[in-house]
Amino acid sequence: MTVDSNSSTFLAIMLARFLSGSEGYLVETLLILWKVVDGNCRGEKVAWSDICLPKNKGGLGIKDLISWNKALMIRYIWNLVHGSNNLWTTWIKTYHLKGRSIWEVTAPQMCSWNWRKLLKLHPIAHPMIRHIIGNGLDTSLWFDNWHPDGPIHLKWSSRVIYDAGLLKKAKVGSIVHGEQWVWPCSMSIDLLEIKNYMPSYNPNSSLEDCIKWLPTPDGIYCVASTMASLKTPHHLVPWFELV
Template sequence: MDSWDKVCLPKAFGGLDFRNGQRWNHAILAKYIWAVSEKHDVLWVKWINSVYLKGSDFCSYRLPQDTSWYWRKLCNIRGKFSREDIIAAGLNRKFNSANLYIQSLNHVQVINAQLLTFDNLLRFKVPLDSVMCPVCGVNEESHSHLFFACSLSVKVLEILAEWLNIRLWPYEFYRWRDWLSSRNNGLLSHIYNMLFVDVVYCIWRNQNCCIFYLYSQTASSIAAEVRLLMQNKLISISKKKLSVQGTCLIAQFTM
């Protein structure tokens, strides 16, 4: 993560909330992806489906070589966002580019920012005094251990599972991925994705505190921080026009 990426993080994530022009442009263009995917009843969408897609699903559509530059640019935006995030940004038939931008920024910075746990540092041949987890000191540090197997992280997940009244709570990355992809409800899936991002962020920040300040938060304080981040985001979502079911779902998580 370079300095500009850090500056562009939301203030809640330690940045200055500057807008990243490229990613903001992608979020705006994603509105057209949403319109095409949802097959809106407008002339240009009908034309796209008739001339280019011809009944194919837009997300799995294979772009041919001989196509116009604007259609190629739009298709290339598909890889910038998940289908779930685009659907969530278009709740109630009104697309919210700002929410998509913030959500995608969180995913890019937290999930895909090449978090340099000790196992990755060794691959770059960075000299280390120890490769043991700075939080528990029991096992070697890796993504899998830090976020899902470390005794502190497990306790955090247990507290959050109790808060959300979830019994089948995954404790490995790949199980998390499968679990998130199995959530079919658009808003609920969006909430669980936000939760995953916030859990990773808070655990990672505590790991940095252990390294640089020799101090670790308790599991309950980390879980409380995750809940606060989640509730602030959900309050923002609740200000939009939601269905009765969506309003009840938001209320369930903000009580």
């Protein structure tokens, strides 16, 4: 059974009549916003991204379900990177990652819809996760976000891995000796650039690496902070108290 636009609009109007309080007001506001007259929508279209803005920024304060869904999916990436020990992460590491970093994996032709969508969130999630190096044993040298310039594999080509004479799966610990950064000798211009712009702190072989979620002050993953990071900044509107 299909419902035409007139029928769906009528249902929305009836729903607004039966709902009480803020819920009914919200439905009526949406009908006004869409300029519903005699069961027909007229006027300019309004983007959901604008409607989902807070009221003090010109929106209606409706939860942005697209950003919310992305934030929940990014949590799975955080669990994989942070080393959460549960059935799902164990299964993913065994059957999908197979010893590789989550950041070097691309979606194969034959894979589940969920896994493909998760991998597409790489560009969003990667800058939000920072590795603070201790002994470097838990951080990928080439793929994790620990270097001041960001993940090495994103800024420099894979040639630098060959020039360094290190494995693709090498950890940062391979260039940590005590409290010093020690790179292999090489005349590679890219490698020299990497060496010259290392973290301002020294590593420490007696400490474990620390993984931080940058959007939160305490470095722990939070859905709310992730959603806030996904939103485009908007200025406060002077008339929001009148709505």
